[in-house]
Amino acid sequence: MTGASGRRTPLSAQVPAARAADGGAEGDLRALFGQSMAVFASLSGPAHMLEAANPAFFAAIGGPERTRTGVPLGQLMPELVGQGFIGLLDRVYRTGEAHVGRNARVMLGEGEEAREAFFDFTYEPRLDVGGNVTGVRVIGVETTQVQHAQRLTAEHRALLEQIAREAPLPEVLEGMTRVIEDLAPEEVLVSVLLADADGGHLRHGAAPSLPDFYNRAIDGIATGEGVGSCGTAAHRRRPVIVSDIATDPFWDDFRDLADKAGVAACWSTPILARDGSLLGTFAMYHRTPRAPREADLALARVFADTAALAIERHRAEQARRAAEAREQAALDDLAFLLNASTALSSGLDALQTLNRLATACVPRLAPLGTVDVVEGGRVRRVATAAPTRHQQDLLASHTPAHDTDAVARVLSSGMTEVARRTPSGPGPWRELGVTGYVCLPLLDRGTAFGAVTLLSTGEHAFDGHTVALAEELTRRAALAARNARQYTHRAALARDLQAGLLLPDLPRVPGAEVATYYHPAGEGLDIGGDFYDVFPLEGGRWAFLLGDVCGRGAIAATTTALVRHTARAVTPLLPGPEAVVAAVNQALINRPAGHGTGFVTLVHGLLTPTEHGLDVELVRAGHTMPLHLDGRGTVRTVDVPGTLLGIGPETHLTAHRLLLRPDESLLLYTDGITEARDADGEQFGEDRLVAALADVPPRTGPHQVIETLTRAVRAFTGEHDIDDDQAVLVLTATRPEE
Helix, strand or coil: CCCCCCCCCCHHHCCCHHHHHCCHHHHHHHHHHCCCCEEEEEEECCCCEEEEECHHHHHHHCCHHHCCCCCEHHHHCCHHHHCCHHHHHHHHHHHCCCEEEEEEEEEECCHHHCEEEEEEEEEEEEECCCCCEEEEEEEEEECHHHHHHHHHHHHHHHHHHHHHCCCCHHHHHHHHHHHHHHHCCCCCEEEEEEECCCCCEEEEEECCCCCHHHHHHHCCEECCCCCHHHHHHHHHCCCEEECCCCCCHHHCCCHHHHHHHCCCEEEEEEEECCCCCEEEEEEEEECCCCCCCHHHHHHHHHHHHHHHHHHHHHHHHHHHHHHHHHHHHHHHHHHHHHHHHHHHHCCCCHHHHHHHHHHHHCCCCCCEEEEEEEECCEEEEEEEECCCHHHHHHHHHCCCCCCCCHHHHHHHHCCCEEECCCCCCCCCHHHHCEEEEEEEEEEECCEEEEEEEEEEECCCCCCHHHHHHHHHHHHHHHHHHHHHHHHHHHHHHHHHHHHHHCCCCCCCCCCEEEEEEEECCCCCCCCCCEEEEEEECHHHCEEEEEEEECCCCHHHHHHHHHHHHHHHHHHHHCCCHHHHHHHHHHHHHHCCHHHCCCCEEEEEEEEEEECCEEEEEEEEEECCCCEEECCCCCEEECCCCCCCECCCCCCCCCCEEEEECCCCEEEEECHHHHCCECCCCCECHHHHHHHHHHCCCCCCCHHHHHHHHHHHHHHHHCCCCCCCCEEEEEEEECCCCC
């Protein structure tokens, strides 16, 4: 028996609690290992005459027939001569020097009666008053029980380690039976039978030394009174000792079988779980009639407890694996639903969603599938799924009957219909080999707008689990299709509103060329918060503005409209940009709470064409700083202080004037440009913005400036979606002849 690696578990922690509590395990160990006793003998003369000895000495050397004194030790125990022990006595007698032995192996007795024993002993000289050696004194302790205990403990520990590392139960049980057969002083054949879950029958567990025909014959025996030793012990829940199978009535039905197997005695101990339920039986067979000693019964109890631990661990592992299998099945279903849901919601087209639904159902839920929807009062087939193109064409060519088909009934009732037959009404059922179907409604607020039909072929059949899974998937698909339709309507509305908040066409500004760029974030469901405007004033002047409203959607649209309309209304009436922006700020402060409370950033200015270019006066209210591109390609930041709008009554604005000479440009942009991120999350930033504009060739128009900038941003972000709207306004002074 080899030791098993892994965590060692103390024996005291493994035995059932009931036995540990009443001291039964400790008593079993005492019965197995016995108690070591000191032996003493006094020998005289060179012949080593036995003068005196204690009872333990005579018990150790062989019992009553050797209980006598006045006999040379070599005559009393002739087997010691050949083993060298008489020679050791001679040396001690001659030299007067003591000899000490540790765990010395001694064969006591001769022939079939011989037994192996181990001793710790001392041979010490006996001296007279003159210091002369007159004999030898033998003092020792038999350690045979210790040797056996160490071996049994080592083997038992190895078994417990096998159990702890969850070795297969047959491996543990066979190892255990072989250990017992090796440790027993007489020949013994060990068997372990395992109880069914209900305890009504016993199944073969391990019996390496019993004949195969015997193991097959008793495999599956019932538990009950008088059913051999094992069946009776399992029934009684206590040990059953049959010392002579030939005469015991428990073996009436199995006596011939036992005789053929060559067994004459059987002691069976029930293997019980901690709750007292039956786990199996542990049996020890003998070739001759024999009654057990206390050590035999103790050995049976110790290893029955070990077998109980192994079986309970095995059952717990089986239960765990069954639970894991159920959990895995549930996880597989969940993963299927999650993956299918992801596919269903990956697009925002209702028909594509229903096509993905059909694809998800086949072949996971059924061999064939179709999806039908109601459009304009008529049923239209919009999706099919099948293993082959020919089968798909057959399904696509079939139109459900108006009143007799399962689809019509499900659309009317809103209830799932399941049948183990072909659908009623005409269809390509025979050619497709259809044997059954389940038809499920696609519901929107309780009303069916379509139906999913799953078709069985061959041996496939729908069970309750599959139907439940199909119903959940159909429910999710109906919701995804509904969301897709709603998205289509909302996206159209958002586009219309956004178009109304931006300039439909750029005006022609004398002495200037104007270009704009707008790119909303997301998919266009919400209205962006970035805006720009250019409009004329009296005296040939023009007003421009570019800003960013905190937030998106309807509230942002309301705020954007408020800023633009206020600016357009007050600019002709107020002396300059500072006053205009202050008025815009006051309008934001005065807006109703339901119209939003977010702040606004803004650049607003006036430009006047002159013979030298464009005279610009502007203010910046918390917005990104404008950039001035001169004719030599130099990019300068127009650093103008100013606070956010809409957060307080004071604006703290400063007007700034600059002259745009011909071919020079003023670039205004929102933070969606500088805060655009790449796949690693790094922002585009102002440095990259300035570097990109520095590459613009001299005398480049505003459209080329925007193209250069947006190309640099796209190259930086790659395929990564932008997180914020992007808006750019470029004003370029033209030459007088233009």
